[in-house]
Amino acid sequence: MNLENTLTFAQQQDQQDPLSAYQDLFHQPVINNKAVLYFTGNSLGLSPKAAKSYVNAELDEWAKWGVEGHFHATNPWVSYHEILTPASAMIVGAKESEVVCMNSLTTNLHLLFVSFYRPTKQRYKIISEAKMFPSDRYLLETQAQHHGFEPDDAIIEVAPREGEHLIREEDILATIAAHGDQVALVFFGGVNYFTGQLFDMKKLTDAAHQVGALAGFDLAHAAGNIPLNLHDWNVDFAAWCTYKYLNGSAGNVGAIFVHERHGENTEIPRFGGWWGHNKERRFLMENQFEPMNGAEGWQLSNAPVMGMAILKSSLDIFQEVGMEKLRTKSIKLTAFLEFVFNNVIELFPDINLEIITPADSNQRGCQLSVKLEGTDKRFFQALTDAGVIADFREPNVIRLAPTPLYNSFEDVYRFGQILTNLLTSWK
Incomplete structure (x- = not known):
């Protein structure tokens, strides 16, 4: 698959995604009156809407x-x-x-x-x-x-x-x-x-x-x-x-x-x-x-x-x-996140940005751990304030898990835009 870091590409992938309808089976968090991008299924998964019933x-x-x-x-x-x-x-x-x-x-x-x-x-x-x-x-x-x-x-x-x-x-x-x-x-x-x-x-x-x-x-x-x-x-x-x-x-x-x-x-x-x-x-x-x-x-x-x-x-x-369909989407979605993040790395050659998760999809699940040298928890807080719910680990690693049941390709694209904007002001 030829990847493109564009909104059009992300939306096309979502339209072609056979699991896209499952996203609507989960409550998507709204924090401070703002819908957020949720990438912490590796910490706490989202609530199925059916759970209450x-x-x-x-x-x-x-x-x-x-x-x-x-x-x-x-x-x-x-x-x-x-x-x-x-x-x-x-x-x-x-x-x-x-x-x-x-x-x-x-x-x-x-x-x-x-x-x-x-x-x-x-x-x-x-x-x-x-x-x-x-x-x-x-x-x-x-x-x-x-x-x-x-x-x-x-x-x-x-x-x-x-x-x-x-x-x-x-x-x-x-x-x-x-x-x-x-x-x-x-x-x-x-x-x-x-x-x-x-x-x-x-x-x-x-x-x-x-x-x-x-x-x-x-x-x-x-x-x-x-x-x-x-x-x-x-x-x-x-x-x-x-x-x-x-x-x-x-x-x-x-x-x-x-x-x-x-x-x-x-x-x-x-x-x-x-x-x-x-x-x-x-x-x-x-x-x-x-x-x-x-x-x-x-x-x-x-x-x-x-x-x-x-x-x-x-x-x-x-x-x-079934796990086979989930894994198929997971590999594609995580690869797109990796591609988007590598695009961000190219934009900021003076900042030491690095994915520390294996590049081989056979050696990882949907989580990518991202090392942002030169940033600290203040940057993570800025990311949170901008509407990205991820996970911070000392001293400078952010863990992101695009989860196939409820995350979309557009979620990943929008994360890349937010990250780019924050790094621009952080410099």
Whole structure:
């Protein structure tokens, strides 16, 4: 596709976009009486317009049935989480038995580490990416400490080489091989939150298994962003939130994946709760925990129905569209943002502007992380005041995520015009 940084081109692309109608299914923010350009689906997705009706339906069921809604609501609450499973499994490329929505992201990861990080004196090291999301780093530190290890010894971070922004795949694979029989776990973010770099999860999983370790992933920035194939990649476990690309609302319920070879092994140690207990005997209130088969055996508590109703309003859209169509648009839309930004770079040769996200679409999702040397948070605030909702990371990186469900090519074009005007006055 020959790209042009013009309004006419952007509008033509929107007219030809088979997913353009989905933009109208989401509320577009209006801040200070002004419609804004929203590029932070990598932080919090937009609200589906249907979310209110989905929640209201459950509020009506509550009003009608009280506690009996658990069994007699149109979607009985006792099994409400199960109606989220087909779409969730489709999004991450899993069998339905391997996926369940529950708890929140870091809570889920700690629960999974109970089962899958079981270090010994010989095999205790965790290999991860440097500059991972802080919550993941805190997870690793406290898990290592819980098992009696010093974090700086147990955690091996693979960092970009000097003067580079991205982690080289060969450096990850070499690190795994070098530590060999000391490695208990390879744990990465599927997409790095800061740079937007997409890691080859199949390769990392294979490398972990070759040295006798397990492989797990935080998919917060991957689920709903890129096509995943967790089952066929043989990933051991994964977890993700639903409030970013999955538009589940702030702080809403998370989800987990446990490969069936582990899920069918009910002898794997875990922390138990009554929603993970054999559901045929759950209400007999027995003392002995009997975990369910599959990912559901890691559940603790009953479903938070109101939050799940919001999530369902978005997952229904994902199930209708499918990840293949979303990815096709995402690649085009992100490429257009890259093109527009490179045009801006040419206009300001004296300002050090740089995209630190991989240029190869196979190594990124829809996020572009942009380094604006010589600017600071004051510039980001000016961008916000001009009507662009993006995400700032110290010291000078702006993260932009043109999300295919609700962002348009015209959004991207208008961002380029605003950025150009701001840099002109900033000089």
